[in-house]
Amino acid sequence: MDEILKQFAIIFPELNNALGAGIMIFVRLVGLMRLAPVLSKSEIPVMVRLSFALISTIILVGIIKPAPPSPETPLLICMALNFIFGAIIGFVANCILAAILTGGDMINTQMGLSSAMVIDPSTKGQVSVMANYFSVLALLIFMYSGGIYWLFNAFIRSFELFPMYSTNFHFENIVNFQYLTEITQNILFMGLHIAGPVLLATLAQDIILGIISKTAPQVNVFSLSFLFKPVMGAFILIVILPMLINVITDYLLSYANIF
Numbered sequence: 001m002d003e004i005l006k007q008f009a010i011i012f013p014e015l016n017n018a019l020g021a022g023i024m025i026f027v028r029l030v031g032l033m034r035l036a037p038v039l040s041k042s043e044i045p046v047m048v049r050l051s052f053a054l055i056s057t058i059i060l061v062g063i064i065k066p067a068p069p070s071p072e073t074p075l076l077i078c079m080a081l082n083f084i085f086g087a088i089i090g091f092v093a094n095c096i097l098a099a100i101l102t103g104g105d106m107i108n109t110q111m112g113l114s115s116a117m118v119i120d121p122s123t124k125g126q127v128s129v130m131a132n133y134f135s136v137l138a139l140l141i142f143m144y145s146g147g148i149y150w151l152f153n154a155f156i157r158s159f160e161l162f163p164m165y166s167t168n169f170h171f172e173n174i175v176n177f178q179y180l181t182e183i184t185q186n187i188l189f190m191g192l193h194i195a196g197p198v199l200l201a202t203l204a205q206d207i208i209l210g211i212i213s214k215t216a217p218q219v220n221v222f223s224l225s226f227l228f229k230p231v232m233g234a235f236i237l238i239v240i241l242p243m244l245i246n247v248i249t250d251y252l253l254s255y256a257n258i259f
Contacts, residue, residue, distance in 0.1 A: 020075075021066045024164035026057040027079045029155065031086025036151055037097050037142055040090065056152075064159055073165050085162050089154055093147070097138050099187040100248060103194030104134030110195070110202045111233035112226055134194070138248060145252050190251060194244060201236045202229055 030053055033039040039049065108130035117126040127135070192199075209225055237244075 017066070017068045018061050020068070021064065021164060022057050022061050023075075024066075024078060024082050025060050025064065026053055028082040028086035028158070028164070029053045029056060029060075031083035032090045032151070032155055033086075035087050035090030036093050037090075038139055038148065039151070040094075060156065063156065066159070066164055070165075074167065077167055078165050081162075081167065082164055085158060086155070089151070089158060093151060093154075095184060095187065096252065097135075097142065099190035099251070100134050100138040100194060101131050102187050102191030104128065104131035106191055106195035107134075107198045107233060107237070110199055110229070112229040137245075138252075141245065141248050142252055145249060147252065193247065197240050198233050198236050201232055205229065205232055 030050075033049055033053060105128055108128035111130065113129055117128060119126060205228060206225070209228075212224075
């Protein structure tokens with residue numbers, strides 16, 4: 001079998017090079033789709049995602065046009081490294097959207113909906129109602145803003161940063177730790193930015209209910225808070241939703257250049 005493969009590479013060098021490059025591109029693309037927004041959703045059938053990855057690989061082989069590998073190249077190690085590098089790109093994109101989900105979790109807690117949980121089929125875990133709402137909203141804005149194009153642009157340019165047949169995986173040279181720190185610290189900041197109006201409104205409501213409790217102890221303020229908080233939070237969200245969409249869009253566009 002090894003002799004047949006060697007003869008095939010000699011007789012059809014260009015086809016052999018395209019097949020080898022296609023395998024590496026496909027593996028890196030699978031790693032990207034494992035963690036990237038939209039593409040990692042389990043609602044999309046596996047066969048659809050694999051077919052999409054295969055078609056994209058055929059197209060990208062003609063775009064990237066890689067050089068042939070050396071005979072000593074360990075293909076299995078290269079495949080593993082390509083998968084890891086593709087997953088890193090998807091992880092960075094996912095961190096940007098995680099900030100919006102954090103804001104949804106904060107709003108959900110302040111509205112008193114902590115017990116209202118739903119199953120997220122993507123993560124196979126429980127998520128809050130508002131986090132699920134903001135997750136869908138963030139994905140829609142991400143696609144509308146050209147997020148899929150950013151991901152594929154980053155994927156194509158990743159072969160300049162880390163060639164497909166390279167085995168020197170120096171993490172500190174590939175990943176900008178300062179940038180990763182900025183993204184992760186922005187998760188809390190952006191979450192507070194999104195949830196700020198609801199947090200202030202519910203805080204003002206708690207202060208008012210506290211004053212009522214002091215002036216009229218016979219009023220059951222504890223039960224009133226359960227009634228007013230969801231209504232107040234929903235009202236504030238309806239009022240500020242256009243502004244929230246603009247804030248989320250500007251936030252996503254501010255990271256467009258990294259792709």
